[in-house]
Amino acid sequence: MENLTIKEKRPxxxxxxxxxxxxxxxxxxIKFIARELTSVxxxxxxxxxxxxxxxxxxxxxxxxxxxERLRVPALIVFHAVALLVLLFHSITxxxxxxxxxxxxxxxRKVPGVVIALLNYAGWVVISAVLAWIMLHKQ
Amino acid sequence: xxxxxxxxxxxLFGAGGALSAxxxxxxxxxxxxxxxxxxxxxxxxxxLHSLVSxxxxxxxxxxxxxxxxxxxxxxFRFTLYEGLQLHHFDLIIPILCYGTAIAGSIFAAxxxxxx
Numbered sequence: 001m002e003n004l005t006i007k008e009k010r011p012x013x014x015x016x017x018x019x020x021x022x023x024x025x026x027x028x029x030i031k032f033i034a035r036e037l038t039s040v041x042x043x044x045x046x047x048x049x050x051x052x053x054x055x056x057x058x059x060x061x062x063x064x065x066x067x068e069r070l071r072v073p074a075l076i077v078f079h080a081v082a083l084l085v086l087l088f089h090s091i092t093x094x095x096x097x098x099x100x101x102x103x104x105x106x107x108r109k110v111p112g113v114v115i116a117l118l119n120y121a122g123w124v125v126i127s128a129v130l131a132w133i134m135l136h137k138q
Numbered sequence: 139x140x141x142x143x144x145x146x147x148x149x150l151f152g153a154g155g156a157l158s159a160x161x162x163x164x165x166x167x168x169x170x171x172x173x174x175x176x177x178x179x180x181x182x183x184x185x186l187h188s189l190v191s192x193x194x195x196x197x198x199x200x201x202x203x204x205x206x207x208x209x210x211x212x213x214f215r216f217t218l219y220e221g222l223q224l225h226h227f228d229l230i231i232p233i234l235c236y237g238t239a240i241a242g243s244i245f246a247a248x249x250x251x252x253x
Binding site for chain 1: 152154155156158159160161162163164165166167168169170171173174175178179180181182183185186187189190199202203206207209210212213214216217220221222223242245246249250252253
């Protein structure tokens with residue numbers, strides 16, 4: 001009974017003070033933050049892709065203009081960086097997939113490596129199909 | 139932000155993470171690097187137009203774009219919490235993050251609908 005009263009008087013939630021840059025000291029923490037920040041590039045490219053498709057919808061001249069704008073060196077550099085970041089996103093995502101998906105066949109669990117490999121295989125197939133769509137009119 | 143709707147946001151986050159991981163690197167490689175640098179010629183306009191016109195293609199683009207935005211919103215929300223130790227802004231941060239994703243999705247839906 002005594003203990004219970006003491007407990008009730010405690011603050012409901014205690015948040016340990018942490019420095020803002022707590023994560024710069026260890027490689028795994030930097031990697032964690034880097035992985036989380038890939039989402040910024042995911043969203044940025046999603047918007048660029050939307051604008052790309054929109055310019056196609058607006059006619060040949062609008063599309064030619066937009067394509068011309070994509071040749072600006074700053075945008076090429078941005079896309080090069082974004083590609084590396086997106087590859088990092090894909091790889092870390094597929095490596096973590098086994099932890100998020102548990103697939104059972106009968107009552108046997110499909111091993112994590114198999115799930116990760118299926119994800120990579122899907123990535124390769126989808127990328128190949130997209131490449132074919134983009135290139136077979138060359 | 140109430141705890142019980144977290145699984146909802148997590149589902150959008152997961153779907154967006156998977157779709158973006160599978161589709162975006164190849165799309166970015168062509169539209170952002172290979173075509174602008176002339177490594178490959180940009181496909182003829184008429185072909186691209188016929189490619190993006192069917193309703194199911196536009197719907198699929200909406201899924202990729204919108205879910206990518208929700209993927210960002212969810213991850214960025216927790217990056218701000220953990221990375222910058224902003225736990226005490228746990229009302230305004232989700233509203234800003236998911237609100238941006240919702241606004242972006244509406245913009246994407248209108249754009250693709252009127253294509």
